[in-house]
Amino acid sequence: MELVCPAGNLPSLKAAVDNGADAVYIGFRDETNARHFAGLNFSDQRAMKALDYVNKNPRGKKVRLFVAVNTYAQASNWNRWKKAVDMCADFGVDALIAADISVLDYASKRYPDLNLHLSVQASATNQASLSFYHDHFGIKRAVLPRVLSLKQVERLAQKSPVELEVFAFGSLCIMAEGRCILSSYVTGESPNTVGACSPASAVRWQTTANGMDTRLGGLLIDRFDHHEQAGYPTLCKGRFTVNDKVSHAIEEPTSLNTLNLIPQLHQAGISAVKIEGRQRSPAYVAEVVRIWREALDHYRANPDGFTTNDRWMAGLSRLSEGSQTTLGAYNRPWQ
Amino acid sequence: MQITLGPLLFFWPKQEVTAFYEKVAESGFDRIYLGEVVCSKRRELKLDDWLAIAKLLQAKGKEVVLSTLTLIEAESELAQVSKICENGTFVVEANDMAAVHYLAKAGVPFSTGPSVNLYSAEALQVLHRTGLKRWVLPVELSFEHLKLIMARLQELGITDLETEVFSYGYLPLAYSARCFTARTHELNKDSCEFSCIKSSAGIPLATQEGDALFTINGIQTLSGSCHNILDQWQAMESAGVKAMRLSGHSQDILKVADELVRAMGHGITAITSENQQCNGYWSGRPGISH
Structure with missing residues (x-):
């Protein structure tokens, strides 16, 4: 191969x-x-x-x-x-x-x-x-x-x-490539249109009293404690609330x-x-x-x-x- | 301007589906797309059941189109797509190049749904040569992009291609091998217990600060807010758009269609737009914006 x-x-x-x-x-x-x-x-x-x-x-x-x-x-x-x-x-x-x-x-x-x-x-x-x-x-x-x-x-x-x-x-990529526009939904830019996913220009790293918040297009993608290593805020790998439970609802990093x-x-x-x-x-x-x-x-x-x-x-x-x-x-x- | 009803993206019990389309038959929709486009494991309705609904709608004067599975992985799924493409009676909407392949080979005119990646007039020209008669604009493209594409189509001498715009409903954003509904219920996809049937409008996913982000619908991820650009119908009409697609997540879609029919009949722009709706893509902003 x-x-x-x-x-x-x-x-x-x-x-x-x-x-x-x-x-x-x-x-x-x-x-x-x-x-x-x-x-x-x-x-x-x-x-x-x-x-x-x-x-x-x-x-x-x-x-x-x-x-x-x-x-x-x-x-x-x-x-x-x-x-x-x-x-x-x-x-x-x-x-x-x-x-x-x-x-x-x-x-x-x-x-x-x-x-x-x-x-x-x-x-x-x-x-x-x-x-x-x-x-x-x-x-x-x-x-x-x-x-x-x-x-x-x-x-x-x-x-x-x-x-x-x-x-x-x-x-x-958790999603079928070429069939995922989660990124443009939040940032306006997607792999299909401009070749970008969760572009750096839309990312914000925010130090908080408890650790670090990561944001994309202003939206909270993940929240990290001091002891956790903060990862890049990719939409499919954040921690979100579903049915009142916070988890990696789509996929973990x-x-x-x-x-x-x-x-x-x-x-x-x-x-x-x-x-x-x-x-x-x-x-x-x-x-x-x-x-x-x-x-x-x-x-x-x-x-x-x-x-x-x-x-x-x-x-x-x-x-x-x-x-x-x-x-x-x-x-x-x-x- | 035609008003069309996109394929039902959610998994409803057979009885509810049948009752819903009986009402659709009496509604203001001009053209109805039928069939399972998200997950092949959803088998409340078999192809014959869909065909029975298709005939009912046709008898009431509706245009009927059979819409095909979007993400095709197994050979059994491919066989089903092939069977739909060979139905011989109804026009087919291709949601994957597999269906385009079958329809082009059969030499029958066809439509494409929003998940077929057609971002330019040049791309449309390629499929037009193989029998494309109608296409749905990718949902992430703006009105400005649409106008550029329409102008270029004219330059290329393509004048018979019908353009449809996804104008209302949760936006289809992504497809995956993984089933997120099963994951939410802590089940494997292979033993998912068909749990999509428990959430008739999908499962909301929000940020930890409570902002609506996505809607989980099996292997599909939809927008968390309902996209609504119905008030753009006059702009679309003047740009040469042939049809506006509405996508339902409850029976309320019938009221939405009625309201649009009324607005068009009276030539008025104002269409009810609720809080929590979005329309950003249409003006070239993030889709979630309003």
């Missing part, structure tokens, strides 16, 4: 390549990608440097570069998305990751040789939906939303007209970790595993990629005797939200 790794900037890209990524995905510095945060992503020039680095990988192995143009092209500025596709074609990237049918349509017609991957933001969760994108735009691969159980992934892989890539590790599913995913015919986290530091990227590289290499060397070792799991837990991990939707009882 190909190890697909995130890079929000050049140091992260180098960290991913140096630690054993098979492919790295990046975004341009604007609202055309779903991690549109201040100080993140690649200008034209930085993207050229990224391309140089993956091509001259010191490890000697060809590393592929993917570019995500995976938000929904907005009526006010459709040409910006068109330009992003043009740039991908000019650079000769190894894949363009897109979700919007107008972006896919333009890319497939204008650049028939451009390798297209369907972004997770397209919310394609079933064989008929995948067929739609395959038949109309000739996509070669799709990234599956984090909503399917392992059994459903296995069955879908048998029938899918295209290669499948699944999320392996990182922040966990936790990260997805599928390290121990490597054998099942490989046997199901999954082509690639994706590490989430273009917003993360180079040190984070380096550590996660290193552990996953080691685990995948171990599996390849001895598929029948594969077990996860405690060192890997402890290393990944340390890098996880709330220091805890979950199998998420892959594990049916979680649902």
